Amino acid sequence: MDCREIEKLLVRFLEGELSSEDNAKLENHLAACPACRKEKELLPQSWKMLDNYPAPELKPDFTACLMQRIHTEEQMVATVRSGMPRFVMRTTVPATVMLALLFTFLWTSNLRLRGYQSEQPGAAYFSIRDNRDDLADTDLGTNLEMYFLR
């Protein structure tokens, strides 16, 4: 065993986790190598140095602040939830319907104009790809492409 190998085994040696064979090899090496003996001493000493890291205390009103924050956030969530149905009815649903109608209209008119009535989805896909310039990488183009790939 050389010094590098010894260093890797030192932690396990100090914790008594080595096999008796490795233990004996390591002890033989340590008896002959002052540098490794020094390393062996440094490990527990540096570990002990971690004692010098005390943690401060929390401020006394921590729990009160936490509970206040929890109640404030609960109130906010309750407010948002109670307001949600009206908001959804007034904006999200009409917007979704309009988008769906617009998409359907664009899709059908696009097919009629270009005459892509083929029964083979693959053919339609390649035709669309040949005319990519017309679609100019818009979301509509991407959506159409994904549709025909399915």
Added chain:
Amino acid sequence: MDYLLDDDVQLMLRFKNGEESCFVELVERHKERVFRLAYRFLGDHQEAEDLTQEVFLKIYCTKKNYTPQAKFTTWLYTVSKNTCLNTLRRKKPFIVSLNQELELEEDKLTPQLAAAVSVSPDNALLRQELLAAVKKALDSLPGPQRMAVILYRYEQLSYEEIARVMDSSVNAVKSLLHRAKLQLKEKLERYVKS
């Protein structure tokens, strides 16, 4: 199923059934534990306090789905560990080379620091310098290694408990700690040499 007899688990179950005072009791019992962990992991008082709040908020929000599967503290440490590691990921990467020298005048300071530990513990300045060296050495460890060291060295958890908290095997935890010890020795050896 021993954990079902755990006082804290019982408190959490009562909180799940609507007794908010039980949650307050849990916070009172464990806030310092979470804060200490966060402080040593992040090294900043305010960040540690915010993280402690975040941990208890998560505990509060999961009350409906709470099903005891371990001791309460194991679960608490797991939530704290995840929150700490996520916070670390969100922070700007701070890279410290293993070979980087600590920014202290080591030749002048080392004998004094060694003396401060063994002879003159009242010397506030030297203790402060020593604290800075330990803090920096700990901060230089990768997140999981740092967490394993804090749980083992400061929170006195066993290898098995740390493995449960870190969702890992005992051997993996031992390996993390071995590497951390070697790295800490590299960082701190100049301060322990007398």
